[in-house]
Amino acid sequence: MHTVPGSGTALATPPDLAVDPLVAAVTEIAVRVLRPCVEETAEAGVPRSHLDALAALARTG
Numbered sequence: 001m002h003t004v005p006g007s008g009t010a011l012a013t014p015p016d017l018a019v020d021p022l023v024a025a026v027t028e029i030a031v032r033v034l035r036p037c038v039e040e041t042a043e044a045g046v047p048r049s050h051l052d053a054l055a056a057l058a059r060t061g
Contacts, residue, residue, distance in 0.1 A: 025057045 017023050
């Protein structure tokens with residue numbers, strides 16, 4: 001079982017939104033793509049490839 005970003009905090013995705021396919025897809029990208037390089041992203045900014053991954057979800061969702 002993977003951890004949802006914000007789980008256990010005020011930033012957790014509300015359960016009624018978590019079942020939405022687009023929210024679930026964005027959460028998966030956050031866990032799989034964004035989380036592994038959070039420290040680097042905090043220092044250097046969000047890489048273009050991450051923005052492209054999120055934009056691709058918006059086009060398909």
